Amino acid sequence: MSGPAKHYDVALIGGGIMGVSTAYYLKTLAPAMSVAVIEPDPTYEFCSTLRASGGARRLFSCPENIEMSNYSIEFIEQFPKAMAVGEREAPVDWVQGGYLFIVPPKDMPMLEASYATQRAHGCDVHLLTPAQLKERWPSMMVDDLAGGVHSPGDGWCDPNGLLQGFRRKAISLGVEFIADRVTDLSLRGAAVSAATLASGNRIETDNFVNAAGAWSAGIASMAGMHLPVSPLRRFEHYFTAGNPVERLPYVKDTARLAFRSEGVGFSGGLVDGDEPRGFNFEVDHDYFERVVWPAVAERFPPFEAAKCHRTWSGLYEQCELDGNPIIGNWQGRLDNFYTIAGFSGHGMMHAPAAGRGLAELMVHGSYQTIDLTRLGYQRVIDNAPYREAGIL
Numbered sequence: 001m002s003g004p005a006k007h008y009d010v011a012l013i014g015g016g017i018m019g020v021s022t023a024y025y026l027k028t029l030a031p032a033m034s035v036a037v038i039e040p041d042p043t044y045e046f047c048s049t050l051r052a053s054g055g056a057r058r059l060f061s062c063p064e065n066i067e068m069s070n071y072s073i074e075f076i077e078q079f080p081k082a083m084a085v086g087e088r089e090a091p092v093d094w095v096q097g098g099y100l101f102i103v104p105p106k107d108m109p110m111l112e113a114s115y116a117t118q119r120a121h122g123c124d125v126h127l128l129t130p131a132q133l134k135e136r137w138p139s140m141m142v143d144d145l146a147g148g149v150h151s152p153g154d155g156w157c158d159p160n161g162l163l164q165g166f167r168r169k170a171i172s173l174g175v176e177f178i179a180d181r182v183t184d185l186s187l188r189g190a191a192v193s194a195a196t197l198a199s200g201n202r203i204e205t206d207n208f209v210n211a212a213g214a215w216s217a218g219i220a221s222m223a224g225m226h227l228p229v230s231p232l233r234r235f236e237h238y239f240t241a242g243n244p245v246e247r248l249p250y251v252k253d254t255a256r257l258a259f260r261s262e263g264v265g266f267s268g269g270l271v272d273g274d275e276p277r278g279f280n281f282e283v284d285h286d287y288f289e290r291v292v293w294p295a296v297a298e299r300f301p302p303f304e305a306a307k308c309h310r311t312w313s314g315l316y317e318q319c320e321l322d323g324n325p326i327i328g329n330w331q332g333r334l335d336n337f338y339t340i341a342g343f344s345g346h347g348m349m350h351a352p353a354a355g356r357g358l359a360e361l362m363v364h365g366s367y368q369t370i371d372l373t374r375l376g377y378q379r380v381i382d383n384a385p386y387r388e389a390g391i392l
């Protein structure tokens with residue numbers, strides 16, 4: 001049975017990391033604002049955030065991504081105390097294990113250009129020769145490499161801790177969570193006026209935020225908006241090396257192999273960008289042996305005897321235009337309908353800065369901390385990709 005429509009100043013569609021971060025910042029910047037998060041699954045079974053690897057790095061080429069990392073990593077470091085509710089801290093198990101990008105000769109100009117941009121944005125990054133890489137990580141095969149960049153201040157955390165910490169804090173500030181699914185949006189003139197929910201209830205708000213991650217294109221289409229964001233399945237594996245290996249940072253190469261130390265073993269995977277798009281959570285249990293293991297063992301020979309203990313799948317919310325997120329409203333067309341989606345594998349690490357940025361845009365009408373204008377929807381309308389040139 002549906003009752004009378006409930007009214008809020010802002011309703012966020014999706015309560016993953018983008019929804020909870022934006023809700024938290026909205027209530028921090030505008031405490032009197034009424035904010036609701038519509039999230040159908042309080043267990044978050046399929047949401048991407050809980051399936052993430054937890055990595056957070058400053059190694060990007062676009063200044064916006066570097067700045068979002070600078071802000072977010074500092075925020076994550078302070079998170080347990082800053083996001084405490086009463087006496088209860090918000091643990092996120094931050095490990096400052098560092099990141100390491102390694103490249104063959106053809107990609108060295110890209111690595112050096114990104115390194116220069118990172119330095120210009122105050123990042124603690126170090127350009128290393130193959131000999132220096134070998135000295136630092138003796139297990140690594142470096143014969144085909146031209147160099148690498150190491151960022152010792154980067155690391156990884158527990159995505160569930162981050163999500164739950166934001167969620168608890170947001171609730172303590174007065175954000176309301178509605179356990180329901182948006183099934184339709186109503187338009188009035190140039191605005192989205194209401195959302196219909198699976199329960200039959202209706203939510204009327206002054207502003208909506210599409211924070212539905214891999215599901216965001218479906219939400220956008222309910223408002224007649226084309227959002228080039230697709231679900232892209234990615235596997236994450238927990239494995240052990242089988243032979244002694246030194247502790248490794250989060251290592252990434254240009255073939256999209258990405259893994260890091262985790263407890264007594266390692267966690268990571270190899271993204272297949274050609275994976276057919278769709279809501280496919282099936283696990284291919286041969287993928288590690290077929291694709292990941294050969295790549296890991298070639299780069300680090302002690303992994304010759306590696307054993308995969310667990311594989312899980314999750315969805316990247318892949319921005320098909322350029323691999324960068326879409327943040328902001330559809331100006332002049334649907335001014336009250338905001339998007340924060342398409343992070344293409346970097347959403348957990350950028351959620352604090354992106355949520356803050358969007359909240360600033362909604363409350364103040366402009367960005368105050370980091371100028372994210374270039375990540376707006378206008379580039380979709382203009383078909384003008386703004387690509388991240390670094391390793392994805």
Ligand SMILES: Cc1cc2nc3c(=O)[nH]c(=O)nc-3n(C[C@H](O)[C@H](O)[C@H](O)COP(=O)(O)OP(=O)(O)OC[C@H]3O[C@@H](n4cnc5c(N)ncnc54)[C@H](O)[C@@H]3O)c2cc1C
Binds near residue numbers: 038054341342347
């Ligand atoms: C295997 C894997 C590893 C990753 N590793 C990293 C990493 O190391 N570092 C990093 O920064 N990022 C990583 N990512 C990416 C990161 O997980 C995502 O970018 C991020 O979680 C996206 O957050 P989100 O809130 O946009 O989406 P989600 O977390 O998916 O949240 C979207 C929510 O919307 C809800 N929803 C869907 N439909 C509706 C509807 N109709 N109405 C209301 N709500 C709806 C869903 O239930 C869901 O909870 C990884 C992703 C995967 C899959």
